[in-house]
Amino acid sequence: MAFSNYIAYFDESGDHGLAKIDGDFPVFVLCSCLFKIDRYLEADLPRFSAIKFRHFGHDAVVFHSRDIRKRIGPFQILSDADKRQRFMQDTSDFFAHTTGVVIAAGIHKGRHVQQYAYPDNPYDIALLFCLVD
DSSP: OOOOSEEEEEEEESOOOSSSOOTTOOEEEEEEEEEEHHHIIIIIHHHHHHHHHHHHSSSOOOOOHHHHHHTOGGGGGGGSHHHHHHHHHHHHHHHHTOSSEEEEEEEEHHHHHHHOSSOOOHHHHHHHHHHOO
């Protein structure tokens, strides 16, 4: 079996369900970051690991957008404004200079439901958008 030359990471924001749409947050977003493995191992992984060691003292922490925003778990350190500023700057700098490609797909669920008699799952649609070149 041949292995892929690429690795992708995904994170979502919002709820992909269509049964009850929150009027204050009717959008589902799926974001991916796609890396060519050789460049990822050579450039991106060491830089991202350095951010983790710099701010958390280890590289086992998993970056989930919700945990970062709400300062949950290891991201409680971001309650300190100076630490948060340095962390956000380091993270922004990483993505500004990454060899990877960031792809995001957003679905306005209310409009989606209005437009189609049998609307597809927003997660499935967003994933398709992120994976198709």
